[in-house]
Amino acid sequence: MRNDFKVFVEGPADKRFIEQLIEHIWSVDVVNDCVISTGGYTNLRSKDKEAVYVNLMKRTSDDGGVNLVVFDADNDCNARREELIDWGERNSVDFELFLLPDNIGGGTLEDLLERIINPENQAVMDCWNGYEESLKDVDLPWRNGKPLTIPAKKTKIYAYLEVLLGASKSEKKKIKEPNRIYTDGNHWDLDAAALFGLIGFLKKYLD
Numbered sequence: 001m002r003n004d005f006k007v008f009v010e011g012p013a014d015k016r017f018i019e020q021l022i023e024h025i026w027s028v029d030v031v032n033d034c035v036i037s038t039g040g041y042t043n044l045r046s047k048d049k050e051a052v053y054v055n056l057m058k059r060t061s062d063d064g065g066v067n068l069v070v071f072d073a074d075n076d077c078n079a080r081r082e083e084l085i086d087w088g089e090r091n092s093v094d095f096e097l098f099l100l101p102d103n104i105g106g107g108t109l110e111d112l113l114e115r116i117i118n119p120e121n122q123a124v125m126d127c128w129n130g131y132e133e134s135l136k137d138v139d140l141p142w143r144n145g146k147p148l149t150i151p152a153k154k155t156k157i158y159a160y161l162e163v164l165l166g167a168s169k170s171e172k173k174k175i176k177e178p179n180r181i182y183t184d185g186n187h188w189d190l191d192a193a194a195l196f197g198l199i200g201f202l203k204k205y206l207d
Helices: 012-026 041-045 050-062 077-091 109-115 119-136 153-164 169-173 193-206
Strands: 005-009 035-037 066-072 096-100
Touching: 005 012, 005 050, 012 035, 012 109, 012 193, 041 050, 041 077, 050 066, 050 077, 066 077, 066 193, 077 096, 096 109, 096 193, 109 153, 109 193, 119 153
Parallel strands: 005 035, 005 066, 066 096
Antiparallel strands: none
């Protein structure tokens, strides 16, 4: 695999996931500064931070390397793609783009993670989905008919790991985004079909 690359992601969960996925694909240790957390999509356009990422991308390109951007598609994959391409053109930077979860539809890293859990653990997710459905039927008088808030997708992934891991401090630490072990086959399946698109993208530019 090539070593002259930078992968720009949104947050610590994305950074940890992409690093471990690369390690899984190529059986190598990823140098820490090869995957860069931008802190979110909006930071690329931030007056305070935009120049940092522009300079990093230009330096990588000048050195003959490749820049990859792996961000969430969020609500509209096509709109997010256009926004990022426009940003690249405005700043005269070159990068290849993949939008999670599948580079086609809307969604986030958490949507992808839900699709790559160890199939043996599906009952855990089924329980959570049932919990969410039950919340829709709860009517608290003091809320005057306002429905309960469904927990965020990040909460679902956190809860998934929390029930699988032990209660000790060291085990609890593994639940947090920067410490997750995506290579743990008891929890995740890094060979799942849901990852074929992302793996193909990484191989295309990093092989």
